Amino acid sequence: MKNIFSHPEKSIAAKLIIATGLLIVVVSFIFWYATLKKQEKDVMSIALTYGDSFVKFTKRSTRHSMLTYNSEETQGVLETLGTPEGVQRVRIYNHQGNVLFSSNLKNVGTPVDRTSLACTSCHSDLGKSAALIPDPVKWSVHKDEKGSTSLKMVSEIPNEPDCYNASCHVHPREQEVLGFVEADLSLALLDEALFKQGLALTVYVIVFVLAVSMFLGIINYKIVTHPVHKLSKGMERVAGGDLDYSVQINSVDEIGVLASTFNSMIKDLKAARDQREKWTQTLEDEIAKKTEEIRKTHVNLVQTEKLASLGRMAAGVAHEINNPLTGVVTFAHLLKKGFAPDSPQAQDLDIIIEQSERCSKIIKNLLTFARATPSEKGSVSINDVLNRTVFMVQNQEKFHHIKFNVVLENSQFIIVGDSSQFQQIFLNMFINAADAMGGRGSIHVATRSATEEGKPYVEIEFTDEGTGIKPEDMPKLFEPFFTTKPVGKGTGLGLSVSHGIVKHFGGNIKVKSEVGKGTSFFVRLPLQEK
Amino acid sequence: MKKILVIDDEAIVRTSCERTLVPEGYELRLATNGREGIAFMEKEQFSLVLLDLKMPDMDGIEVLNKINTTWPDTKVVMITGYSTVDTAVQALRLGAYNFIEKPFTPDTLLGAVKEAFEK
Structure with a gap:
């Protein structure tokens, strides 16, 4: 029983706290994860909207110079569009994948990687240009060389009357897609914002878990651990024989009921013990009384036996003494006959006879008292x-x-x-x-x-x-x-x-x-x- | 002839009887126990037997019974200690002529013997 208090990790409170703590941790983690994902999704959707707008803005800005086939102007506009922070690169390339204009002048004239989003978003197999993906995804997210997220957006430039009717006649009427606008946008700022939010959320969850666990622990201690400890201490005292002890728990919950039941049990135990002790005492007294009686009887018996054997002995001795006394008396009398009655010898012999008779009398008395008549x-x-x-x-x-x-x-x-x-x-x-x-x-x-x-x-x-x-x-x-x-x-x-x-x-x-x-x-x- | 047989296991009692009675003209035979006494009686005839009540081997009452049945004319005077007065009374009932208590004086003995011979 003591072990629970020397090993608190095994107590009900600890188990409860660990169980609820784990539950809170798991729920909080799910909440935390879901919230983070949702935020990420929301941020991404905003980024996409802005990205889309940027692409559309690029198309509009270059429309005029394109229609007038003013390549220098187009290149200029793209270079301008590529200046703001967050815009990594803006490119325009034709359907064959040759970069025509770029915010970075060095890119102009280079081919686009065949595995790039511009190709793979529509074509499942570049060998068969007719096989198109029905609902193309025109954006992708990847990590750039600095480790921050970057959004790549691709948008096709469709053919329109203004284009195939333009004086330059570069694009035939049958061509459906003239080229692509591709924008690489850095999401580093959003990354940072998301990271900060995630951190705040994590701290919040940890604080929440700790606070709830602590609160639960205190409540548990107040209503379970402490009263149970009191009860078990009481039980230990009672087990040790202290039946005057009572557990002081006044709550009206189950433990209160248990305590009052326990107290009344101690009372009953005490009453039973007192009763038993009283019986034992009575029994002991009775035994002592009987023992004393037996002892007295025994002493009397010994006394009686002593008396009886003494009587027998006295009788035997007395009887034996009578024989020599007979001799003494007879010969004293015989001797006396040889002397004159007044002579000192006769008087001496009279004393012998007298004393012998006294002996005889003593013996008579002894036998009178000793004999069993x-x-x-x-x-x-x-x-x-x-x-x-x-x-x-x-x-x-x-x-x-x-x-x-x-x-x-x-x-x-x-x-x-x-x-x-x-x-x-x-x-x-x-x-x-x-x-x-x-x-x-x-x-x-x-x-x-x-x-x-x-x-x-x-x-x-x-x-x-x-x-x-x-x-x-x-x-x-x-x-x-x-x-x-x-x-x-x-x-x-x-x-x-x-x-x-x-x-x-x-x-x-x-x-x-x-x-x-x-x-x-x-x-x-x-x-x-x- | 005043012939008396003394049966007593105590030598001093036998000698006392002898020294008291022989000078008075009685002829005495002394036996140390009942068997010896009976043997004397089978050889000689006695007028009186002085018989000790308490003896080892053969009890006085036994000897008395034997004398009463075999020699009914012989008188018996029992010699007894005080403690056996009741037995002495019993002996009288059984046919003893008289009894004397130990320790007895020569006069007491002589009186009892004379009385036995007179009647």
């Missing part, structure tokens, strides 16, 4: 389980100084499962809350309906007024064996086991915490859809 499934009311658990912990020493603020929504919240598992979750939450508050403060418990992705859930809130969770601890909250409690107080399994149970039921746990103010756990469990 084949549970008794049934319809469980979350509100009932909560109430029971609150009632149970309120009677524990640990919770004597804690106030419970229970706000349960008036709904059944039925879930099919093992109530002891839910109780375990709630118990963990209460123990954690009590530990966080140092055994003093109030725990807010609430249940409410919730919806996630169009499905019904029950949300159970546990809010304490404790120390809160440090932001850096948040990601590790549900990891097994992660604890902030003093050594021996927590196993670090409570939340991870709770999380495992909640996950098992398809729920989730969310945490909000502010250091120094307290923590809220939101446990969500899916309800059966009605």
Whole structure:
């Protein structure tokens, strides 16, 4: 597309200009040629008229001297007639071709060339004098030695009574043609005039052609080249992706229509592109959302699997430790029998037995949380389980100084499962809350309906007024064996086991915490859809 | 004769039983796995079997079934870890006389054995 503008000779304008220019040149040349020819013809006809007059004038001037057979006078007249500029030569010769009189005295008495116009204009064959050309042309044009045109006119002198009755008796009555008057006239002046006119005409035609071509070029540029250039520039911009561009052509001709069509096409293109971009964006957002969901699911899956394998490992390890512990306990007891009950040795052995039992207890706890209990499934009311658990912990020493603020929504919240598992979750939450508050403060418990992705859930809130969770601890909250409690107080399994149970039921746990103010756990469990 | 067979893959558990029960007048045979235990029983008669629930090769429940069908008069007390309480309950249903949890004290073991012999 660019090539048209880098090669202007290939553009429509150039083609149009060349085509019309050529047409004008051809027409002008024909006009120029015809005009020149016509002028030449006109000039020639005037020359002939004058030539004819000159010949007639010569005849009249010499008539008297001829009739009186005064040769000297005739010769004198001819010499006079030959003086003016333009008259090259005037001659009179007889039918046999002998020059009798001439403006140039030297010619007198010389024969006329047999091929000259005087002979050939009438006789087609000089051998047979009777063969005459019916309509003789009595003039000819030729170039003289100087290169200028010269007109030769020949006119016969017919016999008449005055001639054959004259006293000289030179011409018999039967003779039809007595002789000829021949005049050679120079047309040099006419040549010059014609040449000047021709030159003027040529200049005029050239100026005309140039002017018309220039005018056409300008018009073409204004109404074709320039707007088309604009259009093509616009198309280039649009092709390059700039859809905010519009072509500014306000003419009402075809190119104007093309431009406005083009502009509305760009508008449509832009609208389509915007729409497409919007779709792409929506799609990208959707993909990002789904990817995030998949990632979360994957993380949860890994977490669950991690927990499960940890549970299996813990169970195996715990079980194995029970065997050596059995030995330790048995032999400590056996050893103790050999000492008096008050002896320091017996007291030391008591410590061994006590610590072994502590180990045993730790293992029991570990196994309680880690094992996958084949549970008794049934319809469980979350509100009932909560109430029971609150009632149970309120009677524990640990919770004597804690106030419970229970706000349960008036709904059944039925879930099919093992109530002891839910109780375990709630118990963990209460123990954690009590530990966080140092055994003093109030725990807010609430249940409410919730919806996630169009499905019904029950949300159970546990809010304490404790120390809160440090932001850096948040990601590790549900990891097994992660604890902030003093050594021996927590196993670090409570939340991870709770999380495992909640996950098992398809729920989730969310945490909000502010250091120094307290923590809220939101446990969500899916309800059966009605 | 108070003859007891202990079947446990753990040497320390077997030794603990031996050191606790032999001074109390019981005669003990010690087997390291179910197959060995069954072989002992085919040769001698036992009043009581202390049977570990979790063993490689032949499981405690398998051995229990075999004893129940072949020697119905022999009582079986299962020795179990806490994690297998449910299995222990299952063992009771299958005909075990009682079970004790590991780690056990000499008193617990002795109590369970005495109880088995008294009834």
